[in-house]
């Protein structure tokens with residue numbers, strides 16, 4: 324096959340399988356190490372993400388040590404307490420929130436902190452001159468590559484954002500000018516749920532595709548010129 328050909332049916336199936344069966348995983352981690360070659364492969368997939376001006380502004384801090392993880396877990400516990408108190412006026416929701424497992428910091432095989440370095444190849448970064456956030460967007464593209472590549476290897480990833488960035492900076496010796504973007508917990512899992520946990524537990528439903536697509540301008544969900552396409556997407560869910 325020539326490099327510019329479309330993917331074969333089998334290759335497409337693989338790609339869509341990774342996309343649709345990827346899950347955020349906090350439970351079901353099993354006690355199995357990730358081999359070095361597999362870890363290198365999925366990190367290389369992350370490193371081949373698109374980035375604004377080809378700035379590749381990411382770094383990946385790989386963490387195994389329990390004493391470091393424990394400090395991150397302590398930050399999680401404090402931050403979760405804060406978020407619980409935000410639900411003081413809604414005791415039902417608060418109880419449901421408390422029943423959710425929202426991290427796998429200690430149970431996963433490794434943790435990875437993905438960071439953003441705004442100075443990389445800077446200060447002039449092609450394409451970042453008008454929208455500064457494009458740097459962070461690039462890091463998120465790398466994270467999604469990592470997430471999908473890991474899924475294809477049977478490795479689950481859980482993103483923990485109930486953390487204080489100042490704690491991450493201190494615990495992981497991240498310099499002030501570098502920003503932690505994601506704290507990820509990775510490991511082989513006994514199962515990938517068919518739906519997001521938050522959907523399964525009734526926290527929120529998945530929206531219909533037609534609800535998130537507008538035609539020609541914001542808020543316009545139906546127009547004559549897009550009628551047939553609208554009917555197509557309405558049938559997808």
Ligand SMILES: Cc1cc2nc3c(=O)[nH]c(=O)nc-3n(C[C@H](O)[C@H](O)[C@H](O)COP(=O)(O)O)c2cc1C
Pocket residue numbers: 345346347348349424425426482483484485518519520521522
């Ligand atoms: C930026 C970001 C931060 C997230 N933070 C957390 C978190 O702190 N704890 C958690 O349990 N899940 C977290 N998640 C996972 C989402 O809850 C999850 O992606 C969503 O419910 C959809 O489920 P799925 O990823 O299995 O499709 C985060 C996801 C993203 C993209």
